[in-house]
Amino acid sequence: MDIQDLVRSLHEKSDSKIVLLVADGLGGLPIEPGGPTELEAARTPNLDNLAKTGVLGSTIPIKLGITPGSGPGHLGLFGYDPLKYVIGRGVLEATGIGFHVGPNDVAIRCNFVTLGPDGTIKDRRAGRIPTAESGPLAVKLRQVKLPGVELFVEPVQEHRFCVIFRGDGLGGHVADTDPQKTGVPPLDPVATEPGSQRTAQLAKEFIAQAEKILAGQPKANGITMRGFSTKPALPTYQEVYGLRAAAIAVYPMYKGLARLVGMEIVGQPKSLSEEIDVLQQAWKDYDFFFVHFKYTDSRGEDGNFAEKVKMIEQFDSIVPRVEALKPTVLIVTGDHSTPAALASHSWHPVPVLLSAATCRPDACQAFGETEALRGGLGQFEAIYLMPLALAHAGRLAKFGA
Amino acid sequence: MDIQDLVRSLHEKSDSKIVLLVADGLGGLPIEPGGPTELEAARTPNLDNLAKTGVLGSTIPIKLGITPGSGPGHLGLFGYDPLKYVIGRGVLEATGIGFHVGPNDVAIRCNFVTLGPDGTIKDRRAGRIPTAESGPLAVKLRQVKLPGVELFVEPVQEHRFCVIFRGDGLGGHVADTDPQKTGVPPLDPVATEPGSQRTAQLAKEFIAQAEKILAGQPKANGITMRGFSTKPALPTYQEVYGLRAAAIAVYPMYKGLARLVGMEIVGQPKSLSEEIDVLQQAWKDYDFFFVHFKYTDSRGEDGNFAEKVKMIEQFDSIVPRVEALKPTVLIVTGDHSTPAALASHSWHPVPVLLSAATCRPDACQAFGETEALRGGLGQFEAIYLMPLALAHAGRLAKFGA
Numbered sequence: 153m154d155i156q157d158l159v160r161s162l163h164e165k166s167d168s169k170i171v172l173l174v175a176d177g178l179g180g181l182p183i184e185p186g187g188p189t190e191l192e193a194a195r196t197p198n199l200d201n202l203a204k205t206g207v208l209g210s211t212i213p214i215k216l217g218i219t220p221g222s223g224p225g226h227l228g229l230f231g232y233d234p235l236k237y238v239i240g241r242g243v244l245e246a247t248g249i250g251f252h253v254g255p256n257d258v259a260i261r262c263n264f265v266t267l268g269p270d271g272t273i274k275d276r277r278a279g280r281i282p283t284a285e286s287g288p289l290a291v292k293l294r295q296v297k298l299p300g301v302e303l304f305v306e307p308v309q310e311h312r313f314c315v316i317f318r319g320d321g322l323g324g325h326v327a328d329t330d331p332q333k334t335g336v337p338p339l340d341p342v343a344t345e346p347g348s349q350r351t352a353q354l355a356k357e358f359i360a361q362a363e364k365i366l367a368g369q370p371k372a373n374g375i376t377m378r379g380f381s382t383k384p385a386l387p388t389y390q391e392v393y394g395l396r397a398a399a400i401a402v403y404p405m406y407k408g409l410a411r412l413v414g415m416e417i418v419g420q421p422k423s424l425s426e427e428i429d430v431l432q433q434a435w436k437d438y439d440f441f442f443v444h445f446k447y448t449d450s451r452g453e454d455g456n457f458a459e460k461v462k463m464i465e466q467f468d469s470i471v472p473r474v475e476a477l478k479p480t481v482l483i484v485t486g487d488h489s490t491p492a493a494l495a496s497h498s499w500h501p502v503p504v505l506l507s508a509a510t511c512r513p514d515a516c517q518a519f520g521e522t523e524a525l526r527g528g529l530g531q532f533e534a535i536y537l538m539p540l541a542l543a544h545a546g547r548l549a550k551f552g553a
Numbered sequence: 554m555d556i557q558d559l560v561r562s563l564h565e566k567s568d569s570k571i572v573l574l575v576a577d578g579l580g581g582l583p584i585e586p587g588g589p590t591e592l593e594a595a596r597t598p599n600l601d602n603l604a605k606t607g608v609l610g611s612t613i614p615i616k617l618g619i620t621p622g623s624g625p626g627h628l629g630l631f632g633y634d635p636l637k638y639v640i641g642r643g644v645l646e647a648t649g650i651g652f653h654v655g656p657n658d659v660a661i662r663c664n665f666v667t668l669g670p671d672g673t674i675k676d677r678r679a680g681r682i683p684t685a686e687s688g689p690l691a692v693k694l695r696q697v698k699l700p701g702v703e704l705f706v707e708p709v710q711e712h713r714f715c716v717i718f719r720g721d722g723l724g725g726h727v728a729d730t731d732p733q734k735t736g737v738p739p740l741d742p743v744a745t746e747p748g749s750q751r752t753a754q755l756a757k758e759f760i761a762q763a764e765k766i767l768a769g770q771p772k773a774n775g776i777t778m779r780g781f782s783t784k785p786a787l788p789t790y791q792e793v794y795g796l797r798a799a800a801i802a803v804y805p806m807y808k809g810l811a812r813l814v815g816m817e818i819v820g821q822p823k824s825l826s827e828e829i830d831v832l833q834q835a836w837k838d839y840d841f842f843f844v845h846f847k848y849t850d851s852r853g854e855d856g857n858f859a860e861k862v863k864m865i866e867q868f869d870s871i872v873p874r875v876e877a878l879k880p881t882v883l884i885v886t887g888d889h890s891t892p893a894a895l896a897s898h899s900w901h902p903v904p905v906l907l908s909a910a911t912c913r914p915d916a917c918q919a920f921g922e923t924e925a926l927r928g929g930l931g932q933f934e935a936i937y938l939m940p941l942a943l944a945h946a947g948r949l950a951k952f953g954a
Binding site: 179210219241500521525530 | 554556606911913927929943952
């Protein structure tokens with residue numbers, strides 16, 4: 153029995169409300185010896201006030217030392233063991249562009265490639281063909297006809313696009329056709345388990361027809377297919393936690409990840425401020441609200457310490473509007489660290505703040521990584537955040553008599 | 554999927570270098586109320602400087618409350634779950650005397666015993682016969698001839714020696730012949746699974762011939778056999794981490810443990826200073842260096858607080874020579890605690906120091922057990938040390954997209 157099985161057997165009804173405010177890539181690093189992290193450098197009076205009355209800690213998104221991608225990072229935050237529930241690359245790519253991957257779908261990441269006259273790959277990314285050129289080409293591939301399945305071809309960016317086969321009994325276990333080098337032809341799509349042979353045949357047919365359609369293109373005259381995958385069988389928030397859950401996000405990727413665990417996507421906010429408008433409007437209709445803020449991660453990925461600090465300050469500024477709704481439990485954290493110093497996701501623990509009337513307070517006076525080291529929540533794996541939230545929300549029965 | 558499986562799927566190439574400096578039995582206890590531990594009492598300016606810029610924590614070698622022997626302690630440090638990979642007693646004994654246990658070997662710990670005229674055991678340790686007498690007797694047992702296997706008989710110490718059968722298809726599942734009491738005869742060697750019946754027969758034959766050879770000896774006129782075991786199937790550092798790993802140690806036991814996980818044993822140092830000479834010489838040829846210092850444990854086992862403090866100071870003094878090599882990641886820790894106050898290994902967490910450019914610093918100002926309690930690494934199981942090292946060395950890809 154893992155923690156999620158346990159919670160599933162213990163959750164009970166309540167009128168309480170839980171808000172999970174996620175600043176993507178929140179955790180950081182100093183850019184000079186002895187200096188503050190982005191969160192410590194930012195002026196965050198509202199979060200600091202919450203830290204004084206609430207309780208701090210640090211989450212390990214996956215396991216110590218492991219850097220999470222957005223998929224596993226969010227699954228962990230949502231309380232789903234990211235090593236048990238693996239989201240395939242194709243499904244994640246489709247999710248990221250807002251495609252609703254269904255239970256009968258196989259999603260595939262595709263590249264346009266440049267093939268030589270001998271059929272070998274000259275460029276695995278078709279010269280990084282601009283999106284303005286590749287998008288219409290992807291749409292043109294919708295002309296492909298495959299027997300007995302519905303086909304979706306979706307542009308992504310530059311040389312990348314996405315293909316979805318929709319039909320009964322399609323397995324997702326097909327090997328990549330990208331040989332990972334040039335000078336050789338693309339590989340054939342080969343099923344790695346019997347239940348995926350039809351998918352492999354469909355892929356082969358798709359490639360053949362695609363090459364006819366692309367014939368004569370100067371750069372994008374071939375394709376490779378990778379990350380064949382089906383929608384993971386994730387239990388829903390309703391099943392596991394008994395929660396009517398709402399997701400409020402600007403970016404398709406995070407809406408998609410929330411949808412995979414059965415959250416409802418509410419509103420179509422275009423900014424953090426609009427996200428909080430949506431939160432206010434949806435307040436009566438749900439028990440749990442996941443609110444996602446992207447730009448802390450974006451500026452971290454840019455390697456821009458000062459701008460990440462500004463994004464954290466912007467994030468801090470909306471906290472009073474959330475508090476005004478009087479959530480029973482308010483959690484503020486990130487899905488992973490994205491230190492500007494590394495300009496990438498990292499494995500470092502993520503500061504977390506939990507505010508509820510039932511907190512046992514600690515001595516923390518501000519929200520930050522160093523302060524969190526003496527926080528009452530200690531250091532723990534992110535999958536335990538949801539059980540903690542439910543407990544503070546009065547939504548978990550006693551285990552055993 | 555455990556953490557080692559995960560790391561195995563994520564490791565990638567880099568030019569970075571990792572040094573794992575192990576002071577055996579490093580963790581300690583105060584010898585007076587309110588006093589310092591050995592590490593805290595020692596003058597360690599170099600380690601304290603590293604602690605200021607690096608990050609501290611405490612490792613749990615196995616699980617809370619469990620005192621590790623040298624085998625499990627090192628396996629954990631090396632990132633191998635010591636509850637999954639069990640090194641048999643016979644293999645550990647053979648390893649400890651520098652015998653290279655191979656894939657076709659069964660290693661057995663043996664005792665000389667004193668048998669009465671009725672064949673019952675009078676003394677289970679043959680009066681703790683001195684090594685000067687038992688060694689030649691063990692060598693004499695090399696006269697035993699067994700059909701179809703190669704035989705090794707190796708002296709160890711006092712009443713202890715080691716037997717290795719080398720041949721195809723020998724199982725290691727044979728029950729001990731030591732009845733654990735006197736006044737009864739030794740037990741027969743009995744296979745506890747079908748694949749080990751030939752081993753049991755060979756053991757029976759060995760015992761019969763040995764008793765003939767030993768007949769008339771005043772003390773050591775019989776033997777018992779214990780800890781039958783084969784080499785554990787441990788994946789190598791190259792397989793799991795993609796690391797070319799070197800082990801630098803004075804004592805055979807630690808070289809042997811390192812060899813079991815595929816490290817290469819480099820040099821033949823006789824002292825800590827010579828170990829660092831070897832480290833310098835081997836620097837270009839490996840990615841990872843395990844450097845083992847024995848005497849912190851030895852003086853702890855002696856119950857000598859003051860001498861353990863001196864050994865820690867000696868250990869501290871070589872740190873600048875290691876730093877001068879500019880390792881990407883430098884880790885300093887122990888495989889377990891050996892408090893002089895207990896004069897034995899113990900279950901207490903072990904202080905660990907990790908120094909790398911990618912550390913998120915904590916407030917720690919010196920290397921010690923109490924200071925480590927507020928360290929940024931927190932308290933964690935030792936098997937996570939290697940994933941952390943690889944992450945800081947830029948050798949782990951992101952998990953998921």
